[in-house]
Each structure stands twice: as C-alpha cells, then as structure tokens.
Amino acid sequence: MxxxxxxxxxxxAAGEFVALLGASGSGKSSLLNLLAGLxxxxxxxxxxxxxxxxxxxxxxxxxxxxxxVGMVFQSFNLIPSMTVLENVELPLRFAEVERTKRGAxxxxxxxxxxxxxxxxxxxxxxxxxxxxxxxxxxxLINQPRILLADEPTGNLDSRTGxxxxxxxxxxxxxxxxTVVLVTHERDLAEKYADRLIFxxxxxxxxxxxxxxxxxxxxKP
Amino acid sequence: MxxxxxxxxxxxxxxxxxxxxxxxxLGISVGVASLVAMLSLGIGLQQLASRRLQRSGLFDSIVVxxxxxxxxxxxxxxxxxxxxxxxxxxxxxxxxxxxxVAGVVEVYPDxxxxxEVRFEDKPHLTMVAxxxxxxxxxxxxxxxxxxxxxxxxxxxxILQKSFAAELLGKSSxxxxxINVGEVAKLLLGKQVVMRYAERESSGGQDAASYSVIxxxxxxxxxxVTDLDPDSMRGSARARLFIPQKLIEGMHPMQAYDMRDSxxxxxxxxxxxxxxxxxxxxxxxxPVEEAIKKLGFNTFSILDxxxxxxxxxKIVDSFLLIFGSLALTVACIGIVNTLVxxxxxxxxEIGIMKAVGASDSDVRGLFFAEAGAMGLIGGIAGTVLxxxxxxxxxxxxxxxxxxxxxxxxxxxxxxxxxxxxxxSVAFVVSLVSGLYPASRAAKLDPVQALRYE
Numbered sequence: 087m088x089x090x091x092x093x094x095x096x097x098x099a100a101g102e103f104v105a106l107l108g109a110s111g112s113g114k115s116s117l118l119n120l121l122a123g124l125x126x127x128x129x130x131x132x133x134x135x136x137x138x139x140x141x142x143x144x145x146x147x148x149x150x151x152x153x154x155v156g157m158v159f160q161s162f163n164l165i166p167s168m169t170v171l172e173n174v175e176l177p178l179r180f181a182e183v184e185r186t187k188r189g190a191x192x193x194x195x196x197x198x199x200x201x202x203x204x205x206x207x208x209x210x211x212x213x214x215x216x217x218x219x220x221x222x223x224x225x226l227i228n229q230p231r232i233l234l235a236d237e238p239t240g241n242l243d244s245r246t247g248x249x250x251x252x253x254x255x256x257x258x259x260x261x262x263x264t265v266v267l268v269t270h271e272r273d274l275a276e277k278y279a280d281r282l283i284f285x286x287x288x289x290x291x292x293x294x295x296x297x298x299x300x301x302x303x304x305k306p
Numbered sequence: 307m308x309x310x311x312x313x314x315x316x317x318x319x320x321x322x323x324x325x326x327x328x329x330x331x332l333g334i335s336v337g338v339a340s341l342v343a344m345l346s347l348g349i350g351l352q353q354l355a356s357r358r359l360q361r362s363g364l365f366d367s368i369v370v371x372x373x374x375x376x377x378x379x380x381x382x383x384x385x386x387x388x389x390x391x392x393x394x395x396x397x398x399x400x401x402x403x404x405x406x407v408a409g410v411v412e413v414y415p416d417x418x419x420x421x422e423v424r425f426e427d428k429p430h431l432t433m434v435a436x437x438x439x440x441x442x443x444x445x446x447x448x449x450x451x452x453x454x455x456x457x458x459x460x461x462x463x464i465l466q467k468s469f470a471a472e473l474l475g476k477s478s479x480x481x482x483x484i485n486v487g488e489v490a491k492l493l494l495g496k497q498v499v500m501r502y503a504e505r506e507s508s509g510g511q512d513a514a515s516y517s518v519i520x521x522x523x524x525x526x527x528x529x530v531t532d533l534d535p536d537s538m539r540g541s542a543r544a545r546l547f548i549p550q551k552l553i554e555g556m557h558p559m560q561a562y563d564m565r566d567s568x569x570x571x572x573x574x575x576x577x578x579x580x581x582x583x584x585x586x587x588x589x590x591x592p593v594e595e596a597i598k599k600l601g602f603n604t605f606s607i608l609d610x611x612x613x614x615x616x617x618x619k620i621v622d623s624f625l626l627i628f629g630s631l632a633l634t635v636a637c638i639g640i641v642n643t644l645v646x647x648x649x650x651x652x653x654e655i656g657i658m659k660a661v662g663a664s665d666s667d668v669r670g671l672f673f674a675e676a677g678a679m680g681l682i683g684g685i686a687g688t689v690l691x692x693x694x695x696x697x698x699x700x701x702x703x704x705x706x707x708x709x710x711x712x713x714x715x716x717x718x719x720x721x722x723x724x725x726x727x728x729s730v731a732f733v734v735s736l737v738s739g740l741y742p743a744s745r746a747a748k749l750d751p752v753q754a755l756r757y758e
Contacts, residue, residue, distance in 0.1 A: 148663060165654055
C-alpha cells in the first residue's frame with residue numbers, strides 16, 4: 087500500500103495563509119484533498135472548525151465542500167459546456183439558492199476577481215489567467231471560510247500567475263479567508279504565504295513561518 | 307439541487323451530445339411505437355368485432371321467456387327464482403313492465419308462425435315473422451335489394467333470398483349461387499297472398515274459449531335480403547318478414563296457444579317470448595338482471611360472447627409481449643448511452659462534486675436525463691405508432707376493397723393508450739437510468755478529477 091500522506095499532524099489557524107511545498111508525489115495534493123473532504127484518511131482525522139470530517143456522511147461532506155471550503159485547481163476545472171456566469175453559478179444550484187438571486191451573487195464574485203465582462207463566453211474563449219479568475223470566483227461564491235488552491239499558477243505564465251496570487255492574497259487579507267496553497271514553486275510560496283510546510287514522501291519535513299514575510303508578522 | 311435545476315442541467319447535457327442522445331431517444335420511440343402499433347391493432351380488431359356484432363343486433367337484444375313455458379336456457383335459472391307455476395305471464399302488462407326497465411329501448415313480442423304463401427297460384431310453406439322497424443339498421447340487411455317497410459303496419463313483405471328463389475322455382479340452388487339482384491328484379495312489386503289462422507277470443511273470462519278463423523292477406527314484395535336476418539333462430543328461422551305491428555294486429559294463432567288452452571289467463575294474448583332491445587351492449591347485463599327479478603327467464607348472446615372477450619385478452623397480451631421486446635432493447639440503449647455519458651463526463655462529475663454536488667444531486671441529474679429521453683421518446687413513439695397504425699389500416703383497407711370487403715377501421719388509439727405508452731416509456735427509462743445514475747453518484751471525486 088502506498089501512503090500518500092503518512093503520520094502528519096498539523097494545525098492551521100483561521101485566517102492563516104499556508105503553503106504546502108514539496109516535489110511531485112510528496113503528498114501535498116493528497117493532503118489538500120483530505121482537507122477538502124474529497125478524500126478520507128484510512129487512519130486519523132481531519133478536524134475543521136471543531137468538526138471531524140471522518141464523522142460526516144457523504145451528504146454532509148458535500149455540504150461541507152459547498153459551504154466551508156472553496157477549491158481552485160491547476161487545470162481550472164471549469165465545465166466547458168457552460169458559460170462563465172453559469173460556471174460561477176454552479177455551486178449556488180447545489181446550495182439551492184433562489185434562481186433570481188444567483189445572477190447578482192455571481193456578478194459580485196466575478197467583480198471581486200476583476201472579471202465583469204465576457205460573462206456569456208465559454209471557458210475555452212478565455213485566457214488561462216481569466217479562466218483561473220473564473221474558477222476563483224466560483225470558489226468564492228458560497229462565501230467559504232477556507233480557500234484550497236492546488237497549484238493555481240501551474241498552467242499560467244509568470245505574469246498572470248502573479249496576478250492570480252495577488253488576488254488570492256487579497257482575499258486572504260480582506261475576507262480573512264484561510265488559504266492553503268499547494269505549490270512546488272518555493273519563490274511563490276515565500277512571496278505570499280505566512281507559513282511554509284515542506285512535505286516529502288507523505289511526511290512533514292519542515293514547518294516554519296515564512297522568513298521572507300516575518301516582518302509582516304504571523305497571523306493568530 | 308432543486309428539480310428544475312436538475313431538469314435544466316439535464317437538458318443542457320442532452321443537447322451537448324445531441325446525436326447520441328437523439329439516437330437513443332429514437333430507439334425508445336421505436337420501442338414505444340411498436341408497442342402502440344401492436345396494441346392499437348389489438349384494440350382496433352376488438353372494437354371492430356364488437357362493432358360488427360353490435361350491428362348484427364344480437365348483442366343488444368335479450369330474449370325473455372316466461373318461466374311457465376318451462377323453456378329456459380339454463381338450469382341455473384330454473385333452480386332460482388319463483389316456481390314456474392307462480393311466475394307471471396308474459397303478456398301485454400309484462401311487456402310494458404319490461405319496457406320500463408332502465409336501459410330498455412323497445413320490447414316486442416316474437417311472433418312467428420308457419421303458413422302457406424301463394425305466389426302466382428302456387429302454394430309455398432314457410433315461417434313468417436314480424437320485424438320491428440328498428441332492426442333495419444342492423445347488419446343483416448346489408449346488400450338487401452328493394453327497401454324496408456314503409457310503415458309499421460304496411461301490407462308489405464321482405465323475403466329472404468332463398469325463399470325468393472323458391473317462389474321463382476329455383477329452390478334447388480345453394481344460397482351462395484343465388485344472385486339477390488337477379489331474383490329481386492323478378493319479384494319486387496309483385497304480390498303474394500298469405501294465409502293465416504286468426505285466434506279470435508270469444509269474450510268472457512275464459513281464455514280457453516276462442517275460435518280460429520282462417521284468413522288471407524295480400525302483401526306486396528318490397529325487399530329481398532341477401533343475408534339471413536333471422537339466423538339466430540336456427541331451425542325456427544323465418545324466411546318471410548312482415549312489419550311487427552301488422553303481425554301483432556293479425557292475432558295469429560301461435561304454436562303455444564294450444565298448450566295454454568287449459569291455462570288460467572284472461573283474454574289478452576300471452577307471448578311465448580319477447581325480445582327486449584337495450585341501448586347498448588354494456589346495458590345487457592344489468593337489464594338481464596332486472597328482468598330476471600321480474601320473474602322471467604332471459605337469454606342474450608352476450609352470455610355466449612364471454613369466450614370472445616377472453617380470446618381478445620390473450621391476443622392483446624401476446625401483442626403486448628412482442629411490443630415490449632422492442633422497448634426492452636431501447637432500454638438497454640438508454641443504459642448504454644448513460645454509461646457512456648458517465649465515462650465521458652467523469653471529470654465534470656468530479657468538478658461538480660468538488661464544488662458541492664452531493665451524491666443525490668448527481669444521481670438526480672442522470673435520472674433527469676434518462677427521464678427526459680423517455681418522455682420525449684414516449685411522445686415521439688406514440689405519434690409514430692399512431693402513424694404506423696394508420697398506414698397498416700390504409701394498406702389493409704386497400705386489400706379489403708380488392709377482395710370485396712367494405713372498408714373498416716381495424717386500428718384504434720384510445721386516449722388511455724396514449725397516456726399509458728408515454729408513462730410506460732417514462733417509467734421504464736427511469737428504471738434504466740437507475741444503474742448509471744447510482745454509478746455516477748458513487749464516483750470518487752479525486753479519481754474523477756484526475757481523469758483526462
């Protein structure tokens with residue numbers, strides 16, 4: 087049996103910006119999936135806001151993903167047959183938000199990520215940076231308290247990657263969102279995260295405050 | 307997820323791979339069409355049979371006899387009800403009573419006698435019967451030459467063609483060899499003289515005292531029937547018909563008058579049997595029950611037609627089985643399409659789960675897709691089945707006309723069949739969606755998101 091994540095104990099405080107660093111196969115994405123409630127550990131527990139995820143039913147886990155966490159992926163994971171607006175609205179359908187309120191909510195989420203035009207376009211008609219903004223807007227739409235980002239800049243050039251990271255940093259600061267960023271780019275992590283956690287072979291090899299941002303002070 | 311959201315997303319997904327989903331829907335509609343076509347033919351044939359039987363006048367008629375005659379049609383009736391001696395007479399008062407039973411259109415006594423008819427001074431012996439004017443709409447007069455009686459008591463006569471041939475001295479030929487047009491041409495408008503015995507009551511309370519007077523009546527031949535209107539009577543069937551009111555007014559001596567001569571009745575005539583016509587075949591049974599309660603014996607062809615109904619039920623179920631085969635194949639098509647859709651949309655399912663879709667949301671989505679295909683396929687299939695039925699009907703009628711049978715509607719799509727076909731398609735599609743939907747719902751989101 088392969089242990090993607092093995093014997094990890096860590097605590098992330100509310101409002102923290104944490105970067106999970108490691109080479110590919112180090113288990114950082116698996117750890118993120120555990121936090122997202124997409125996967126469940128064979129042993130041990132994930133406790134979010136005093137609630138153990140392992141005690142939740144599949145239905146309750148879906149609700150957790152819907153309201154507590156928002157996810158951003160490397161490959162954007164937008165649904166190609168839907169327009170920008172429909173993609174952003176999608177979580178609202180599962181949350182059974184009234185149809186009349188959805189448009190306004192989606193628009194304000196898109197404005198927050200700096201994308202208010204091209205609402206009727208399909209994802210394929212947008213640039214990578216724009217697609218990731220749409221994905222971020224979708225992650226924000228249900229106002230989650232935790233944002234999980236899995237290599238969000240992996241498919242972007244450095245300029246748009248920076249834009250997206252700036253956006254995530256802003257969300258962390260203005261909305262007091264907890265951010266867990268998975269990346270293998272140390273520079274990126276050092277530039278934006280408050281805390282760096284290094285993983286190798288499914289184990290934490292280092293967990294330290296970001297020395298580059300120490301001046302800004304660690305968050306509670 | 308709310309229902310309309312599921313439906314909307316399902317509609318979007320169906321449009322995304324429009325060719326494949328259209329082909330699957332076409333499969334369902336062909337299945338439903340075969341079901342509808344088969345059943346509509348079954349129903350149509352059944353309706354045709356009952357329509358023809360109805361028009362024969364046999365299915366809306368009840369023969370009523372007095373229990374006194376000891377001439378009942380089945381033992382059960384003999385054993386229940388009043389004893390023969392205590393049961394009422396089948397006289398004019400009884401006739402009125404039966405006429406007042408709900409659902410009865412008319413009641414007429416069945417009057418018939420064997421007598422001598424002279425045509426061109428040659429005597430011929432035959433059975434004569436009264437015919438009410440209501441019977442002219444029946445099938446028995448199909449192909450009749452001449453016309454029906456001008457009034458209920460006209461001195462007119464309709465001949466069965468074999469008797470007509472006999473009058474012309476052609477009696478040796480079989481009924482199929484007689485050309486009704488040929489014999490009618492020679493006979494219509496000519497006169498026959500009918501001899502009969504009138505039973506004349508000599509007054510007083512004693513019915514036993516009556517005299518019999520021999521009379522003669524000239525009658526004009528106005529029609530010759532091709533078929534045998536009185537076929538139900540078997541050996542007692544008449545070959546010469548006169549208006550019902552005319553025969554009633556004649557007070558002819560009836561065979562059973564002799565038997566009743568030591569009876570206890572008043573002077574009015576007693577009938578051996580009367581025929582009650584009801585407003586429809588459906589009324590036969592309740593009317594029969596009501597008449598039995600009056601103390602008479604009854605008989606109707608409907609009693610005998612129960613076997614026919616069973617036969618049609620068997621035919622229908624066979625047609626249903628054949629029709630269902632195509633629908634079963636169509637269901638496998640739905641399962642296949644949806645399983646393919648799961649493979650194709652694996653990643654999309656993963657995304658939906660990642661952004662908060664529950665298992666039941668995903669299941670509902672696939673259910674909605676299956677249901678939509680079923681509903682559309684059901685509606686299209688019903689229309690298609692209706693068209694196929696029409697085409698078969700059209701083709702059959704061309705064939706009928708070629709072999710000299712009048713055009714008939716052998717196919718029928720009643721409203722309940724439309725409703726049944728569409729709901730069967732819908733339900734069956736949902737059942738077909740059961741497996742794919744639960745498979746999609748159970749998909750592991752992590753693996754699904756990894757899928758390219």
